[in-house]
Amino acid sequence: MFLVTGATGSLGRRIVQQLREQETPVRAFVRLVSHYQDLEDRGAEIFIGDLRQDKDIEKACRGVKYVISAHGSGSDAQALDYRANIELIDRAKENEVEHFVYISVLGAERKYEDSPVFKAKREVEKYLVNSGLNYTILRPSGFANNILPLAKRFRETGIYLLIGDANNRSSIVSTDDLAKIAIDSVTVEGAKNQILPVGGPEILKRDDIPRIFGRIFKREPIIINPPLMVLDSLRTGIGFFNRELESSLGTLRTLLANEFFCSEEEIANLESIYGLKLESLEDFLKRYLDK
Ligand SMILES: NC(=O)c1ccc[n+]([C@@H]2O[C@H](COP(=O)([O-])OP(=O)(O)OC[C@H]3O[C@@H](n4cnc5c(N)ncnc54)[C@H](OP(=O)(O)O)[C@@H]3O)[C@@H](O)[C@H]2O)c1
DSSP states (O other), rough: OOOSEEEEEEEEHHHHHHHHHHHOEEEEOOOOOOOHHHHHHTOOOOEOOOOTTTHHHHTTTTOSSEEOOOOOOOTTOOOOOOOOIHHHHHHHHHHHSSEEEEOOOTTTOOOTTTTTTHHHHHHHHHHTTTSOOEEEEEEEBBBBGGHHHHHHHHHHHHHHEOSOTOOOOEEOOOOOHHHHHHHHHTOGGGGGTTTEEOOOOEETTTTTHHHHHHHHOOOOEEEEEOOTHHHHHHHHHHHHHHHOOOOHHHHHHHHSSSSOOOOOOHHHHHHHHHOOOOOOHHHHHHHHOOO
């Protein structure tokens, strides 16, 4: 039995769907308010709980063989990115879980002081490595599904808003490939006790994305490119009345101000460990936009 947290998220939902396609038993950790009907229809065991509650995590971990931690945090990195994962690791140990897969983030090791999410992920990584559990830590770059709403807006308007440096590079990963990698991590020998950067097959500059949209929709992109200073001013203004939002904008700023890409060697290594050919952003978008 797998336990998947964040089972209604972009990644977690795909993990549960793929597990059920293989008819593998999976317990999906969901909130009562989440949309989880399709997961239940596919035969996932639904566990309703809240990752802020230790007793829910304790119950969810009972009798599971594998854990995939794929939940996000909204604006509460301390409770969800940090504490809930520490609790999951402790309970996984107690239940003699055979393998723990943790979805971290590309660049987690870079000590971005401005981002509570990056800091939490790095601390959880260290805790997991020292836990004595078998683990795989996946450090993905941005998910391709995040680009879908932008593509749909571009289809309507031809406009693409690019905040900050257009030359910054990223290796956006197909969310479906990442789901497969997360699942296979519990069985593939080369993934055991590894920390692996996960990206798509190509290194993209940020202004390659509107160009891809232009090719798909056969339309010349209009790129609006304000400097990062605009976000900084907004963030300072918000800080006067909402410290929590200001802090989450720190993660957004970190993402916009830095480069998140995998080297060719890292991608070749990943493809060889998992025996797969990673999907390009353009192919991912075409596949979903055609649906
Ligand atoms: N998106 C990216 O580009 C990206 C890049 C690198 C790493 N990551 C990491 O990958 C992981 C998955 O990201 P994602 O984009 O798939 O996340 P997502 O779509 O934002 O989904 C977050 C999930 O966490 C669940 N969740 C939030 N608070 C919860 C709580 N208190 N109790 C139980 N469940 C809770 C949400 O449930 P509800 O449905 O009820 O809201 C949802 O299922 C995250 O750890 C993220 O940091 C993401």
